[in-house]
Every structure is written in structure tokens, then in C-alpha cells.
Amino acid sequence: MRDLYNSPLNSRYASKEMSFIFSDDMKFSTWRKLWVALAEGEKELGLNISEEQIEELKSNIYNINYEEAIKKEKEVRHDVMSHVYAYGLQCPRAKGIIHLGATSCYVGDNTDIIIMRDALLLIKKKIILVLNHLSSFALKYKEMPTLGFTHFQPAQLTTVGKRATLWMQDLVLDIENIDFLLSTLKLRGVKGTTGTQASFMALFNNDEEKVKKLDYIVAEKMGFAKSYGVTGQTYPRKLDSIVLNRLSEVAQSAYKFSNDLRLLQSMKEIEEPFEKNQIGSSAMAYKRNPMRSERMGSLARYVIVNSLNPAITAATQWFERTLDDSANKRIAVAEAFLALDGVLNLYINIAENMVVYEKVISSHVNKELPFMATENIMMEAVKRGGDRQELHEKIRVHSMEAAQRVKGEGLENDLIERIINDRSFMLNQEEILNIIDPTKFIGRAPSQVLEFIDTYIRPVIEENKDALQIETEILV
Numbered sequence: 061m062r063d064l065y066n067s068p069l070n071s072r073y074a075s076k077e078m079s080f081i082f083s084d085d086m087k088f089s090t091w092r093k094l095w096v097a098l099a100e101g102e103k104e105l106g107l108n109i110s111e112e113q114i115e116e117l118k119s120n121i122y123n124i125n126y127e128e129a130i131k132k133e134k135e136v137r138h139d140v141m142s143h144v145y146a147y148g149l150q151c152p153r154a155k156g157i158i159h160l161g162a163t164s165c166y167v168g169d170n171t172d173i174i175i176m177r178d179a180l181l182l183i184k185k186k187i188i189l190v191l192n193h194l195s196s197f198a199l200k201y202k203e204m205p206t207l208g209f210t211h212f213q214p215a216q217l218t219t220v221g222k223r224a225t226l227w228m229q230d231l232v233l234d235i236e237n238i239d240f241l242l243s244t245l246k247l248r249g250v251k252g253t254t255g256t257q258a259s260f261m262a263l264f265n266n267d268e269e270k271v272k273k274l275d276y277i278v279a280e281k282m283g284f285a286k287s288y289g290v291t292g293q294t295y296p297r298k299l300d301s302i303v304l305n306r307l308s309e310v311a312q313s314a315y316k317f318s319n320d321l322r323l324l325q326s327m328k329e330i331e332e333p334f335e336k337n338q339i340g341s342s343a344m345a346y347k348r349n350p351m352r353s354e355r356m357g358s359l360a361r362y363v364i365v366n367s368l369n370p371a372i373t374a375a376t377q378w379f380e381r382t383l384d385d386s387a388n389k390r391i392a393v394a395e396a397f398l399a400l401d402g403v404l405n406l407y408i409n410i411a412e413n414m415v416v417y418e419k420v421i422s423s424h425v426n427k428e429l430p431f432m433a434t435e436n437i438m439m440e441a442v443k444r445g446g447d448r449q450e451l452h453e454k455i456r457v458h459s460m461e462a463a464q465r466v467k468g469e470g471l472e473n474d475l476i477e478r479i480i481n482d483r484s485f486m487l488n489q490e491e492i493l494n495i496i497d498p499t500k501f502i503g504r505a506p507s508q509v510l511e512f513i514d515t516y517i518r519p520v521i522e523e524n525k526d527a528l529q530i531e532t533e534i535l536v
Contacts, residue, residue, distance in 0.1 A: 067398075069395060069398040069399055070398070071535075072402075072535055073355075073359060073399065073402025073405070073535070074399070074405075075405060075532060077182060077530075078179065078182055078397060078401035079398065081397070082175065082398065085122075086175065087171055087175070088126075088129075088143060089124065090167075090170075090171040090174055091143060091168075091171055092117070092122075092124075093121060094167050094170050094278070094282065095147065095167065096114065096121065097278045097282055098160065098162060099114050099154070099157055099158075099160070100277075100281065101273075101274045101277035101281070102157075102160060102161070105273060106264075106270070109157050109160075110153075112153060113151075113153050113154035116151045116154045117147075117151050117154050117158070120147065120150040124146075125146045125149065126146075128145070128149055129145070129146035132145045132146060138164075139164075140164040141164075143167075144158050160263070161250075161252070161260050161263045163251075163259075165248065165294050165381075166248070166251075169248040169294050169295045170247055170248050170249070170282065170295075172295075172389075172393070173245065173246075173247055173248060173299070174247075174282060174283075176300075176303050176397075177245055177283075179397045180238055180241065182401070183310065183400060183401070183404065184235060184239075184527070185524065185526070186401070186530070187235055187238075187404065188235075188521060188524045188527035188528070189527055189528060189530065189532070190231060190404065190407045190408055191520065191521060192528060193408065194228050194231075195513050195518075197224050197414060198222070198225055198228070199221065199509065199513065202220075202221035202222065202506045203219060203221070203499070204220040204416075204421065205217045205219055205421075205499060206218060206223065206421050206424075206425060207421075207428055208223075212323070214428040214432075216501065216503075217498060218505055220421065221506070222505035222508055225508065225513075227313070228512070228517060229512070230316060231313050232517070232520070233313075234306070234310045237306055237309060238310075241302065241306055246285075246286045246287050246295075247282055247284040247286070247288070247295075248287060248288060248291055248294070249275045249278060249287025249288060250271075250274050251275070251288075251291045251293075253293060254292060254293055254380045255290060255291040255292045255380060257271050257275075275287050292377075293380050294377075296374070297373050297374040297377050297389075300370035300373065300392075300393055301370040301371045301374045304363075304366065304367040304370050304392070304393065307367065307396050307397065307400050308363055308364045308366075308367040311361075311363035311364050311400055311403060314356055314360050314403045314407050315360035315364070317356075318356035318357045318360070318406075318407075321350060321353045321410065321414075322353045325348070325353070326350075327420070328417060328420050329416070329417055329420050329421045330415065330416050330417070331350070331414070332350050332352050332353055332413070332414065333352070333413035333414070334348050334415075352409065352534070353406075353410065355402075356403050359400075359402050359403045359406075360403050362399050363396050363399050366395060366396050366399070367396065369388055369389075369392035370389060370392055370393065373388055373389060404532075408532050409532070409534050427472075427473050428473075429501065430473055430475040431459060431473075432501065433476075433495060434455045434459065434475075434479075436495050437479060437485065437492060437495055438455055440487060440491075440495055441484075441485040441487060444487070445486070446484065446485065450484065451484060451485065454482060454485075455479070461478070462475035462478060476492060479492060
């Protein structure tokens with residue numbers, strides 16, 4: 061509907077897969093699965109529920125009669141009871157046992173946890189795909205010298221591939237944190253209105269073991285090893301904060317990458333993909349703006365800031381529960397996942413298609429390396445009988461004059477020529493050029509790339525090979 065607001069997260073950024081996870085179809089079919097699991101558990105523990113009733117419920121899990129639910133909600137102003145009513149219309153034999161003993165949070169909160177779990181798994185798969193592309197890039201350029209930077213000032217050389225491992229290292233930390241979260245994620249379970257399970261105690265004639273068993277059965281049926289040991293009416297709202305903190309961490313990693321790439325593109329060393337008919341600027345036709353990296357940063361910033369929402373919600377819940385969480389969390393949680401999904405779609409696209417301009421990189425190295433190589437040249441000259449203090453002063457003078465030539469006059473750096481022509485160093489041109497070979501200034505960078513990928517990247521990719529099959533696209 062073009063006459064109503066449509067979130068750009070759906071229309072421009074997030075994938076269909078992530079949008080579906082937060083869709084009404086996913087939400088309400090999960091409600092119905094939870095009602096089936098509850099009925100099955102209650103039947104197994106001896107309540108008067110028939111297999112025929114359960115089969116009727118199962119047959120209508122995905123056949124959601126939205127019109128009836130919407131009409132009823134306008135009357136009763138309660139979304140869960142509206143869907144209980146609508147489900148009962150489709151399942152007349154099971155109508156009386158739907159939601160038996162449960163409170164609204166049984167379906168609402170358990171569904172939210174299931175949705176976050178599924179969304180986290182999709183986020184993890186996309187991180188794996190990014191790592192796969194970055195590892196190929198790192199291996200290809202593991203030996204290519206490039207200027208390292210500290211304070212965005214030229215520092216000792218690194219390699220193009222080694223720099224990519226820094227981007228990967230951040231994502232490895234993110235996966236470790238997501239894996240820990242997934243391994244400890246619990247269902248809210250079957251806890252009742254204030255978490256005391258009083259309604260279930262009444263159903264099972266105060267048989268605590270059966271009530272405890274029901275909690276376990278439902279969790280297992282919904283794919284969880286455990287439910288929370290205790291709750292109020294809701295699952296601990298700290299969980300939303302923990303989840304969005306994990307998303308914020310991924311966004312931070314992506315944001316750092318996008319900033320690095322924007323700087324590299326400004327230096328004309330590495331560019332994000334630029335399509336044949338893409339327009340960089342409406343006024344300046346020659347421009348190749350890093351718009352995908354910029355969009356990554358823009359969306360990542362939203363995710364990082366949005367992580368504050370559930371933190372405040374968790375801090376301001378009263379006793380067993382207040383409802384000031386609901387409206388906020390249904391926006392904040394969904395949008396955090398949708399926005400980060402958009403970030404990772406861009407990250408995948410860029411990481412797979414980065415363009416490297418080797419001659420530009422080499423040119424930048426050659427302009428700065430003479431200054432960095434002076435220590436090595438001086439040490440070699442001392443070995444040949446030179447006086448260190450005299451040579452140090454000569455290098456200082458030559459360096460100042462060469463720097464003035466570069467900065468003050470905009471000319472090429474002629475420091476090496478000055479040293480070659482200075483007989484005090486007792487080194488000919490070939491010997492000096494051999495000393496300043498860029499490959500001799502990159503330390504263990506190539507080996508570090510190989511070791512890092514073999515130790516940290518290949519195992520995680522091997523464990524998650526299914527992630528390599530997912531398809532992603534950017535819409536704009």
C-alpha cells in the first residue's frame with residue numbers, strides 16, 4: 061500500500077528470510093505450535109485431551125483465519141484471546157482445551173524467544189558467509205605489502221591480506237558470543253500468570269512433579285534443552301538486552317570494516333563494487349562514492365543505538381511484570397534484527413567483490429618506505445665501518461630535505477637518491493634498493509594470515525557449511 065508508511069527495513073534493506081521470521085505468519089503459527097505442544101504435554105501427563113483434538117489443532121497450524129482474529133480483537137482488545145477464539149472456530153472439537161492453564165505470555169514470550177533464536181541463527185550464517193569471502197581475499201593478498209596506519213598516519217608495513225584478518229578477528233569474536241548465547245538460550249516455559257505455576261498445580265491436583273514435567277516437555281518439543289528456572293509473568297527482560305548487545309557487537313565489527321573501506325576507497329587503494337550503470341553523484345558524474353559502505357555504517361549505527369532500548373526496559377520492569385515493555389520491544393527487537401540483516405547483506409556483497417588497485421598501493425608504499433627504511437640502511441652502513449652518530453645526522457638532514465620537497469613543493473620523495481649519492485654510507489644503488497624491498501618490512505604477516513585462517517576460520521566454516529548455500533542480495 062503506497063498510501064501508508066512502509067518501513068525501509070522491509071522495502072530496502074532486510075532480506076525476505078529475516079522479514080519472514082518477524083512476520084505475522086511466523087508469529088501466529090508459532091503460537092499455534094505452542095498450543096499444540098501444551099496440549100500434547102498435558103495429554104501425556106493424564107489430562108482428558110484426545111488425540112483427535114490434537115490432530116485437529118495440528119491440521120490448522122498454518123491455516124490462520126486472520127479476519128476472525130482481527131474482528132474479535134476489536135471487540136475484546138486482547139490479541140491472544142482473539143487468536144484463541146479464531147483457532148477455536150477452526151477446531152471445534154479442541155476449542156475447550158486450547159490455552160488450557162496458560163497465560164498470554166505462554167505464547168507471546170515463548171514465541172519471542174523462538175523468533176530471536178531463529179533470527180540469531182540466520183545472522184550467524186551470514187557472518188560465516190562474510191568470513192568465507194574475507195578469507196579468500198586475505199589468502200589472495202597475504203603477501204602484498206601495504207602501508208599500515210596508526211592514528212591514520214603511515215606506520216610500519218603490513219599486507220592487504222593481514223589487514224583483512226583484523227576484520228575477520230572481530231567477526232570471530234562475534235560468533236563466539238552468539239554461539240554462547242544460543243547454547244544458553246532457554247524457553248520461558250509453562251509458568252502461569254505470575255510465574256508460580258498455580259494454574260497448572262490446580263490442573264494436576266497439586267502434583268508438583270507433573271507440573272515440572274510439563275515445563276520440560278514443552279521446552280523439549282519446541283527445541284530447547286531447558287526453560288528458565290523461575291520467571292515472573294515474562295521471561296527475564298534482560299534476555300532482550302543480551303540479544304541486542306550481541307547484535308550491537310556485530311554491527312560494531314561491520315561498522316569498523318565499512319569505515320576502513322571508505323578510507324581505502326578515498327585513497328584509491330581498494331574499492332567496493334561499482335556497477336556498470338551505477339551513478340556516483342547526480343552532479344559529479346566522475347565520482348565513485350562508497351555508498352554501500354556508507355549505508356552499512358548508517359544501519360550499523362542504528363543497531364548500536366537501538367541496543368539501549370531493551371536495556372532500559374529490563375531496568376524498569378516492576379515486580380513480576382509491567383506492560384511498558386510490550387510496545388517498545390516489538391519494535392526494538394524486530395528492527396535490530398532487520399537492520400543488522402541489511403548490514404550483513406551489504407557486507408557479504410562488498411567482501412565478495414572488493415576491487416584492489418595494486419599499483420596505487422605500491423605507489424603509496426614507495427612514497428613512505430624510504431623514511432621507514434632509514435634505520436635498516438644506517439645499520440648496514442655501520443656494519444661496513446660507518447660512524448652511527450654521523451650517519452644518523454646525515455639521515456636526519458636528508459630526511460628533512462626530502463620531506464620539505466614532498467610537503468612543501470609537491471614533488472616526489474628523493475630520500476633514497478640522496479642516500480645513494482652520499483658516499484658516507486658506503487652502499488651502492490643495488491645494495492640500498494635491496495635493503496628497501498617492501499617484502500622485507502612485512503614481518504610475519506603472510507604466515508599470520510595462513511595460521512589465523514587455518515586455526516580460526518576454516519574450522520568454523522567447516523562446521524557451518526550450510527551457511528555457504530544461502531543466497532543474499534542488496535535491493536538498492
